[in-house]
Amino acid sequence: MNRFKGFPPQTLPFLEALAQNNNRAWFADNKQQYESAVREPALAFIEEMAPKLNGISNQFRAIAKKTGGSLMRVYRDTRFSKDKTPYKTNIGIQFRHSLGKDVHAPGFYLHIEPGNCFLGAGIWHPDPKTLGKIRNFITDNPAAWQAALREKPFSKHFQLEGDTLIRPPRGYPADHPLIEDLKRKDFIALKAFDGNEIDKPSFCNFVTRGFKQTDALMRYLCAAVEVNY
Numbered sequence: 593m594n595r596f597k598g599f600p601p602q603t604l605p606f607l608e609a610l611a612q613n614n615n616r617a618w619f620a621d622n623k624q625q626y627e628s629a630v631r632e633p634a635l636a637f638i639e640e641m642a643p644k645l646n647g648i649s650n651q652f653r654a655i656a657k658k659t660g661g662s663l664m665r666v667y668r669d670t671r672f673s674k675d676k677t678p679y680k681t682n683i684g685i686q687f688r689h690s691l692g693k694d695v696h697a698p699g700f701y702l703h704i705e706p707g708n709c710f711l712g713a714g715i716w717h718p719d720p721k722t723l724g725k726i727r728n729f730i731t732d733n734p735a736a737w738q739a740a741l742r743e744k745p746f747s748k749h750f751q752l753e754g755d756t757l758i759r760p761p762r763g764y765p766a767d768h769p770l771i772e773d774l775k776r777k778d779f780i781a782l783k784a785f786d787g788n789e790i791d792k793p794s795f796c797n798f799v800t801r802g803f804k805q806t807d808a809l810m811r812y813l814c815a816a817v818e819v820n821y
Contacts, residue, residue: 596633598633598791599629603704611681615677631666638661641800644800645700664680666680697715698813700810701713701716711750714781714809718778718779729816
């Protein structure tokens with residue numbers, strides 16, 4: 593596999609063109625450009641990130657495989673969606689916890705899309721049992737939760753995002769001081785960045801620095817769901 597030197601200049605224009613021509617015929621005609629502008633550099637990026645992730649935690653996996661690894665599939669699951677376009681128009685890369693079986697496990701995430709590039713960390717759409725563990729851990733350890741969110745480089749660069757309940761979850765008092773956090777259905781933090789970063793040879797270092805800024809949050813969430821960090 594080629595050494596990662598930054599994503600090529602064609603990456604974002606290809607994703608823009610795919611968004612405008614999201615059909616199987618166009619993708620088939622431009623499959624080689626997808627390989628050279630998206631999949632090959634993404635796999636090289638993942639391979640270079642493996643030792644850098646180990647410097648943060650040895651519990652997260654960077655798997656440079658065409659399918660079944662850290663690079664998310666370009667094919668959309670349209671079975672339950674009104675949007676029947678067949679392809680994702682972004683690059684999604686997830687570095688999942690070693691004990692996680694799917695995208696709902698603790699992990700670090702990179703999203704590359706024209707006009708919408710960001711880093712992510714945390715747990716997206718946890719199942720009800722896992723969600724209950726996080727909420728109970730917050731009620732039992734509120735000071736540590738607040739301290740994790742206040743940590744300086746985290747609070748400076750990241751913010752919590754995702755879906756929330758309208759009403760307090762069952763079993764939690766509406767007047768709880770952390771009720772807005774207890775209403776969360778996602779425990780993910782995002783940091784937007786300029787798309788010009790992706791073509792730099794130092795992009796892996798940029799991503800690694802971003803992931804390190806979430807250390808306190810990730811440590812807390814892993815403790816909450818009883819996995820090592």
